[in-house]
Amino acid sequence: MSKKIKIYEFKELSDGAREKALDFVRDGREVDLDYFEEGCLEDINELGFELKTNGLRYSLNNCQGDGLSFLFEPLREDSLNKFLLKHKLKTKYKSLVNKVELYSELGQLSNHYSHYNTVNIDYNSLENLTDKEDILANNLIMDIKQQIYYKICKDLEKKGYDCITDQNSDEAILSEINNGESMFLEDGRIY
DSSP states (O other): OOOOOOOBOGGGSOHHHHHHHHHHHHHTOOOOOHHHHHHHHHHHHHTTOOEEEEEEEEEOSSSTTOEEEEEEOOEEHHHHHHHHHHTTOHHHHGGGTTTEEEEEEEOGGGGTOOSGGGEEEEEEESSOOOHHHHHHHHHHHHHIIIIIIHHHHHHHHHHHHHHHHHHTSHHHHHHHHHHTTOOBOTTSOBO
């Protein structure tokens, strides 16, 4: 014995069933973040960091510990000089350009989280530093973390959430439904 099931196009559904259909489609799809990742790479490079291979790290699920961070190639001599110029820190830290290299590494929270506090930024001295230069190098690290790195991470995290919100909007879902061949049951479930 066979059972006949009536199927509907989206426009044939009741208002309540349309809302359910939008939610079913939204819940069953994956957000494409490739464009977002490409934009992150461009933004990070434009700001003077060279991203390490697989250095972009993010989790954007609106959960504790979510966020974005990145690992960058060491900044030394020429690249450090350009970086300091770009961020108007050259005058304050010019004495360190040939004496330190800045690097990033995963911190202890990085196994569970992706936010900006999961990456440590520090320096290696390329020659013996005086106590005054050591203090200056530590100040440079703090300035980079607080004025540049954290801001970049927070700005890119916001862009990521905006991308997800845009792709999950009713307009984006309707466009996907209208461009596809989706059919629905009377209550809005996908057939």
